[in-house]
Amino acid sequence: MKRRRLMVLAMVGAVAIPTAARATAPTPPEVGSADPGPVEYAQDDPTFYEAPNPMPTGEHGDLVRWQVLESSFDRLYRIMYLSQNVAGAPIVVTGLVSVPDDIAPFGGFPVLLYGHGTTGMADACAPSVAIDNDNAFGDYDGEFNGVAGTANAWVTVATDYEGLGGPGPHPFIVGVSEGRGMLDAGRAAGQIPGVYLSDTTAITGFSQGGHAALWAAQLAAEWMPERTIIGTVVGAPASDPAALASWAASQPELSALSVGLVAGLATTYPEAQAALGQVLTPSGIELVEAWGTTHCFDQQVDVPGPFVAADPGTVEPFASLLTANTAGTTATSAPMLIFHGDADERIPVVHSDALLARLCAAGQVVERRVLPGGFHVSSGINLDAIAWLDGLAAGTTTPISSC
Amino acid sequence: MIIRRRLGGLVLLGACALPGAAIAAAPTSPETATPALPQEFASGDPAFYEVPNPIPAGEHGDLVRWQVVASSFTNRYRIMYLSETVAGAPTVVTGLVEAPDDLAPFGGWRLLLYGHSATGFGDHCAPSSAIDDPSVDLDGADEFERFGSDSWVVVSTDYEGLGGPGIHPLLVGVSAGRSMLDAGRAARQLPTLYVGPTTLVAGFEEGGHAALWAGELAPAWTPEQSIVATAVAAPATEVAALATSAASQPGSEYLPLAIATGLASTGPEALVALGTILTPAGSELLSQWDGACFGADLTVPGPYLSADLTTVEPFASSMAENTAGSVATAGPVLIIHGDADARVPVEHSAALLARLCAAGQVAERRVLAGTTHGSVLSDLSSSGVDWLTGVADGTATPVSSCG
Numbered sequence: 001m002k003r004r005r006l007m008v009l010a011m012v013g014a015v016a017i018p019t020a021a022r023a024t025a026p027t028p029p030e031v032g033s034a035d036p037g038p039v040e041y042a043q044d045d046p047t048f049y050e051a052p053n054p055m056p057t058g059e060h061g062d063l064v065r066w067q068v069l070e071s072s073f074d075r076l077y078r079i080m081y082l083s084q085n086v087a088g089a090p091i092v093v094t095g096l097v098s099v100p101d102d103i104a105p106f107g108g109f110p111v112l113l114y115g116h117g118t119t120g121m122a123d124a125c126a127p128s129v130a131i132d133n134d135n136a137f138g139d140y141d142g143e144f145n146g147v148a149g150t151a152n153a154w155v156t157v158a159t160d161y162e163g164l165g166g167p168g169p170h171p172f173i174v175g176v177s178e179g180r181g182m183l184d185a186g187r188a189a190g191q192i193p194g195v196y197l198s199d200t201t202a203i204t205g206f207s208q209g210g211h212a213a214l215w216a217a218q219l220a221a222e223w224m225p226e227r228t229i230i231g232t233v234v235g236a237p238a239s240d241p242a243a244l245a246s247w248a249a250s251q252p253e254l255s256a257l258s259v260g261l262v263a264g265l266a267t268t269y270p271e272a273q274a275a276l277g278q279v280l281t282p283s284g285i286e287l288v289e290a291w292g293t294t295h296c297f298d299q300q301v302d303v304p305g306p307f308v309a310a311d312p313g314t315v316e317p318f319a320s321l322l323t324a325n326t327a328g329t330t331a332t333s334a335p336m337l338i339f340h341g342d343a344d345e346r347i348p349v350v351h352s353d354a355l356l357a358r359l360c361a362a363g364q365v366v367e368r369r370v371l372p373g374g375f376h377v378s379s380g381i382n383l384d385a386i387a388w389l390d391g392l393a394a395g396t397t398t399p400i401s402s403c
Numbered sequence: 404m405i406i407r408r409r410l411g412g413l414v415l416l417g418a419c420a421l422p423g424a425a426i427a428a429a430p431t432s433p434e435t436a437t438p439a440l441p442q443e444f445a446s447g448d449p450a451f452y453e454v455p456n457p458i459p460a461g462e463h464g465d466l467v468r469w470q471v472v473a474s475s476f477t478n479r480y481r482i483m484y485l486s487e488t489v490a491g492a493p494t495v496v497t498g499l500v501e502a503p504d505d506l507a508p509f510g511g512w513r514l515l516l517y518g519h520s521a522t523g524f525g526d527h528c529a530p531s532s533a534i535d536d537p538s539v540d541l542d543g544a545d546e547f548e549r550f551g552s553d554s555w556v557v558v559s560t561d562y563e564g565l566g567g568p569g570i571h572p573l574l575v576g577v578s579a580g581r582s583m584l585d586a587g588r589a590a591r592q593l594p595t596l597y598v599g600p601t602t603l604v605a606g607f608e609e610g611g612h613a614a615l616w617a618g619e620l621a622p623a624w625t626p627e628q629s630i631v632a633t634a635v636a637a638p639a640t641e642v643a644a645l646a647t648s649a650a651s652q653p654g655s656e657y658l659p660l661a662i663a664t665g666l667a668s669t670g671p672e673a674l675v676a677l678g679t680i681l682t683p684a685g686s687e688l689l690s691q692w693d694g695a696c697f698g699a700d701l702t703v704p705g706p707y708l709s710a711d712l713t714t715v716e717p718f719a720s721s722m723a724e725n726t727a728g729s730v731a732t733a734g735p736v737l738i739i740h741g742d743a744d745a746r747v748p749v750e751h752s753a754a755l756l757a758r759l760c761a762a763g764q765v766a767e768r769r770v771l772a773g774t775t776h777g778s779v780l781s782d783l784s785s786s787g788v789d790w791l792t793g794v795a796d797g798t799a800t801p802v803s804s805c806g
Contacts, residue, residue, distance in 0.1 A: 042509050045701050068506060075506050101470065103504075104595055106445050194597030195509055 030073050038191055047248045048078060051167035052070035052092060060084045064290065065093055065366055069132055072146060075099040077312050078128045083190030085162060086176050086268050094165040096128045098156040099195055108198035110393055113155040113182045113216060115209025116143050120296030121172055124180060126165030127158060148264040151386045155197055159185040172264025173241045175325045179215030202389045204381045205233040207347065210237025214327035221304040225231035226244025231392045235339040235379030236347050239355040241258045245315030247348060253385055255308045256287065260297060263288040271317045331364035335399030338366065341374020360403035368398040410524060410689045441466035441592060450740045451481060454568045461485050464588025467495055472535055476737060477551055478502040481531045488562060489577050489669045492571060496611050497566035497681060498586045499531045499547050502556045502596050511599030513555040513795060514590060516617060517582045519543035520612025521573060523540055523696035529566030542698060546607060549784040551788035556598050556714055560586040564668065573665025574642050575724045580616030584625040604633040604790045605781050608747060611638020615727035634737040636783035637744050641751040643722035646712040648748050655746055660685050660707040666721045673717050680710045697802030728755045731764035735789050735801030738766065741774025760805030768804040
């Protein structure tokens with residue numbers, strides 16, 4: 001409403017320009033620069049993902065576009081919203097919103113921000129793209145569907161992350177980018193006409209999304225102060241990118257993950273882009289190119305290994321940049337819950353030992369549940385996680401400390 | 404309680420020929436922080452109707468409060484919104500909104516502004532209050548339920564002073580029109596609804612008068628609300644003629660007093676004049692209206708006024724000014740009237756049609772043989788609704804009954 005009024009003001013201003021001034025300035029008013037508010041796109045309109053030009057004015061978290069998606073159960077929307085990249089430039093990010101098919105409770109639906117696990121860096125790997133694309137190679141929207149179905153009293157808001165689906169490259173494992181992407185999605189969801197949200201917000205994420213969730217939790221007080229974060233749940237979080245890069249580089253079958261990590265840094269930090277050749281082989285560079293455009297991480301790229309020339313955890317600027325993107329370094333006021341399988345083949349359980357120790361030292365109220373025999377996928381945001389959050393929302397959960 | 408004393412106070416003021424200062428005097432405003440608008444009230448919270456003090460700042464049509472009204476099939480809300488009295492003072496008005504229990508179509512729901520028939524002067528005669536009050540059986544609430552649809556959001560204002568503060572300005576066109584239009588704006592601010600700009604208008608009897616006034620005022624009062632078509636049944640457009648015909652019409656003898664009371668609510672001059680023509684029976688009837696709605700059996704025999712209203716100023720001029728349907732509007736108008744109407748004589752709509760035609764309005768009048776005042780409502784909610792839908796869909800070509 002505020003925006004509408006401003007728009008009216010702008011229009012009145014345009015009309016009120018004296019004739020003389022018009023004659024000397026024949027250029028038409030910059031229609032594109034006036035903020036038109038969110039624009040609805042017809043269902044299945046593929047132009048949804050076209051980068052807006054010019055970039056709409058507004059605050060980070062403002063909804064730019066929305067589109068209804070076919071869904072048998074919930075009300076499902078694709079969104080595009082304003083955010084900011086690490087350098088502070090305005091960008092648009094896409095994502096998914098699932099709303100229970102019910103009348104909103106008094107005060108509105110609580111919001112569950114979800115950070116998805118790694119799918120890749122190309123636009124086709126975005127959950128919001130894959131969700132109604134039958135030709136998608138992988139099940140990139142499955143996590144979202146599972147969480148939305150489990151958190152059935154919540155509005156589930158899942159960013160695609162910067163550059164995934166939306167314009168630009170995807171800064172994989174860059175904490176500030178992921179955190180802002182998650183938080184701004186929550187703001188934007190509340191601007192979908194007819195979606196009535198309360199301030200109650202939970203932050204959740206799995207794997208890469210666990211990293212994103214921890215960063216979102218850390219940034220929330222400054223970046224999205226109007227929402228009350230009641231709790232954060234992460235499953236098998238990629239909380240220590242430096243350790244992950246070193247470990248993955250040492251495993252032939254996981255070395256591609258190391259390539260992804262340095263490729264993510266290269267999207268955001270020019271010094272990393274310039275130094276790619278120091279840690280990647282020519283095959284590794286080819287892999288980065290394929291990932292940036294055509295292939296998702298689970299799609300075979302026809303390039304022979306090895307991909308990694310040196311452990312990025314030991315080569316600058318990668319070592320410092322990876323360390324700078326470590327998640328969970330400060331305490332937040334809301335409690336946290338960490339799930340991790342002790343047989344995790346992707347992100348070793350010792351990574352969350354370190355995360356727990358770091359958070360405890362910072363004074364965070366945090367519980368860790370180690371899942372005996374659990375693999376990587378065992379730590380998804382499941383019923384136990386939602387029950388813990390439901391309890392926090394209702395005031396019946398007493399957070400436990402594993403410190 | 405305030406409700407029960409209102410008309411009594413009016414009588415006293417009129418009888419003693421006091422100036423209207425007492426009516427204008429606003430309660431002193433306590434220095435409290437204004438809550439952010441709109442504010443949700445818990446379902447069933449009776450404090451909903453407590454008049455906000457001070458009246459919140461904002462534009463007319465801004466939603467002040469809303470509340471879910473329990474309903475099995477649809478999403479139903481009670482609303483309170485800002486409007487403006489004829490004198491230009493800010494006030495709040497209440498009403499009802501019903502939305503389909505479904506995802507809004509592309510562009511948002513259509514909106515039907517509905518004007519209900521005369522129900523009375525007491526706040527309990529407001530359809531929004533009666534709808535979930537088992538002790539009150541009110542036509543106005545039943546009417547609202549008839550206009551629910553799976554293809555639009557219906558918004559039924561209670562009108563100024565019914566449910567909200569002040570005495571209801573029955574058949575005062577500017578008040579009625581503003582109440583209808585502002586209700587449409589307010590419904591579009593409900594956080595739970597997505598409503599597009601397309602607006603349809605319907606009204607029965609008093610509501611027909613209100614509907615035509617809404618159409619007349621819309622371009623200036625709510626220019627963003629484009630009224631596509633208006634359908635009215637047995638509209639009380641000829642206020643002066645109605646006062647004359649009702650005086651001798653069994654069952655309608657109270658109407659001249661009701662009209663005079665409505666006009667007296669807007670200014671001291673009419674209030675003083677009412678005091679000079681009010682009989683003891685009329686005074687008694689006014690007191691009864693504090694507790695009973697129009698449908699109730701009243702046992703006070705008339706006459707209620709000692710003079711024909713059309714011969715007393717300012718009533719004569721005021722009734723003429725409040726005639727509805729004097730200007731052409733962009734959308735077509737359908738008038739449905741039964742020739743067996745014993746409340747609003749069928750020739751009243753002949754006069755309305757002639758006036759609209761002279762003004763250049765595209766208007767169709769359907770006279771239904773043998774149809775009574777009460778039964779014409781079902782024609783409005785069937786063939787009238789079909790006509791409105793057809794015009795909105797672009798499948799019906801409006802017909803003109805102008806000769």
